[in-house]
Amino acid sequence: MPKPKVLIPYQHKPDVADHTPEWDQLSQKVEFIKYKITDVEEFKRYLAESSIQGFWITDELFAAVGGPSELWDYYPDTLKVMLIPWVGYDFIDGRRLRDEKGVVLCNIGPNARSSVADLAVYLTLSCFRMTSFWEHCLKHAVNGRVLESRKYLSGGSTELWQSYQGPVNDPSTRTAVKFQYPAVADANNDENLSRHFTIGNKVVDTPSGKTALILGFGNIGQSIGKRLACGFDMRVKYVKRSGPLPRELLGYDAEYCPNLEDTEVWNDVDVIILSLPGNAQTDNMINSEVLKKCKDGVRIVNVGRGSCIDEDALLEALDSGKVNSCGLDVFKDEMTQVRPDLLMRFDVTALPHIGSAVESLVIRQTVVTLQNVESVLVKGEGGVFPVN
Numbered sequence: 001m002p003k004p005k006v007l008i009p010y011q012h013k014p015d016v017a018d019h020t021p022e023w024d025q026l027s028q029k030v031e032f033i034k035y036k037i038t039d040v041e042e043f044k045r046y047l048a049e050s051s052i053q054g055f056w057i058t059d060e061l062f063a064a065v066g067g068p069s070e071l072w073d074y075y076p077d078t079l080k081v082m083l084i085p086w087v088g089y090d091f092i093d094g095r096r097l098r099d100e101k102g103v104v105l106c107n108i109g110p111n112a113r114s115s116v117a118d119l120a121v122y123l124t125l126s127c128f129r130m131t132s133f134w135e136h137c138l139k140h141a142v143n144g145r146v147l148e149s150r151k152y153l154s155g156g157s158t159e160l161w162q163s164y165q166g167p168v169n170d171p172s173t174r175t176a177v178k179f180q181y182p183a184v185a186d187a188n189n190d191e192n193l194s195r196h197f198t199i200g201n202k203v204v205d206t207p208s209g210k211t212a213l214i215l216g217f218g219n220i221g222q223s224i225g226k227r228l229a230c231g232f233d234m235r236v237k238y239v240k241r242s243g244p245l246p247r248e249l250l251g252y253d254a255e256y257c258p259n260l261e262d263t264e265v266w267n268d269v270d271v272i273i274l275s276l277p278g279n280a281q282t283d284n285m286i287n288s289e290v291l292k293k294c295k296d297g298v299r300i301v302n303v304g305r306g307s308c309i310d311e312d313a314l315l316e317a318l319d320s321g322k323v324n325s326c327g328l329d330v331f332k333d334e335m336t337q338v339r340p341d342l343l344m345r346f347d348v349t350a351l352p353h354i355g356s357a358v359e360s361l362v363i364r365q366t367v368v369t370l371q372n373v374e375s376v377l378v379k380g381e382g383g384v385f386p387v388n
Contacts, residue, residue, distance in 0.1 A: 003031040004377040006054035006083070007047070011037050011064045016056070016085075017366035026370050029378050030054075037064040048074040053377050056083045056369065062335065067091045079103050081376040081383065085365040086356055087112050087220070090278035090305060094388030106372040109385035110219035111364050116275070116355035117223035120303045123327025124228065124271055126349040127299040128207045130199055130325065133182070133346045141181075154193055155185035156201040158346070179344030202324050202347050203297055211235040213257070213269040215285065216276035216304055217245070224273055224303075225254055237269065266293035271301060278305030288313040291322055300326040303355050307332060311342055318347055329355050 008016060014034055017023065023032075033052070037043045043065070055075070057068055065071060068082065069092050082097065084107040094105040126132050134149065140163075142148040161181045166174030182200030197204050212228050214221045217240035228234040229252040236254040244256035257265045266272075272294070276282045286300065287310040300323055302309055311332055317323035327349040331338045334353060343350050356365070368384070375381040 003029060004053040004080075005031045005033055005051065006056055006373055006377070007050065007052045008032060008034045008056040008058065009037055009043065009061050009064070010034065010058050011060040013060070015058060015060075015362060016369075017363040020363060020367060022367050022370050026374055026378075030373055032056075037061075040065050044071065044074045047071060048076060050076055051078045052076060053078055053080045054083055054373055055079060055081070057085065062091075066335070069093070075101060075103070081106060081372065083369050083372055084108070084387075085369045087116075088277060088305065089387055090307075098388045104376055104383050104386050105388040106369075106376070106383040106385050107387050108365055108368040111368050112356045112361060113219040113223040115358050115361045116220045116303050117227055119329055119351070119355045120220075120224045120273055120275065120301055121227045121231070123301045123303070123329065123349055123351070124207055124212070124273065124299070127271060127301060127325045127327045128205050128210075130202065130204050130347070132349040133199055136346070151184050151187075152182050152199050153185060153204075154189060154191055154196045155182050155199055156196075157183045158200045159183045177340070177344065179346075181346050200346060201321065207234060207271065208232045209234065210270035211237065211268055212271050212273055213265065214238045214273045214275065215308075216240075216274060216282075218275070220303070221273075221275040222250060224275060225250070226252055229253065237265070239265075263293045266290065267295055269294060269298060271299040274300075274302040274304045274308050276304040276308050278307040282308045284308070284310040284313075286310060286314065288316065291317050294322065296322055297324040298322070299324050300328075302327075303329045306330040306334060311339065315342060318345065325349070327351075329353055 008014065035043065035046065061068065079101065081104045082092070087107055089105060089107055092105065097103045097105055137149045137152065138144060138146065158180050160178050162176055162178050164174045165177050212234050214225055214236065217238040221238065225236045225238060229236045237257050238254050239257050239260060247253060259265065272286065274286070276285065285308045291313060300314065314323065314326065318326070325347040329351045330353055333339060338350065342348060371384045375383050
């Protein structure tokens, strides 16, 4: 009896942990085919004519073809399972995949929660302490002169800077980039820092003892809440579609918010943290109307999906001071380019969607995905973590 086949497409570097014992063991029962995409049309023909039973989604598939939805018409009739080695799956219609093609869609369940929660904490700290600015200041503005960096404290205005990006040894690739930077504070201003501890009119503070609202309280949201409540003595409020969770399950105190239309959900919050999936219900959940309900100087952190924030409204709020600062690991235009007017700001900590980008999790992702492969293709079950 021939082995079931699983196709793993990539463009430059495979990101599967094929050195693990679990891989070696399952390879005795399943044939794993690594396909390097050099020609998209040729890949589509290969896919359509293949007899694969499993399709392993990779990051590089998106760069090569735009995502698995672009391949809809090329999936062979033999396909039984689509394997996502991370959590989010908003790039494919899981219900349609099941109903029209009979394909099970699996992700890795709760296994990414710690890595993503860690990053959410980092972004929260950066929003309050303005650490991205301080690092850039020390490296690029004051050239390592620590005491000189304090000249930005109590500043109340900003200015545009211009720098050149690209390798020095290849001047042809260097481009001029403008970014918003806080202006140096007025040296003649004797205002007491204890009443105006700001950079570019944005307050530098601590998250300790503050109030956090977590939108999306699944495994990742709960892990974020635990870190903030237990590590920073923060008051945690949360929104969860399926209802409240008992304290015995969480292990810390958290306040369930049943109605997002209630202004009291928003008006005492110091930081809003999004760990939401992308769908019609969460699209632009943070918008100008919601921000009007928030206190002045609220912070925003997003480790869910970029589609959840109206970026025009966020920019307007950053300019007005309604939003003090934000930390973003996800954006609306990740497949093309993040908008420069959002990216090039001193009050925005921006990361390139790296919530689960750590070595140990890459290995864990592979192990869990192999469990899904074994469940569907070897044991004839429905997957360990089916999502459709």
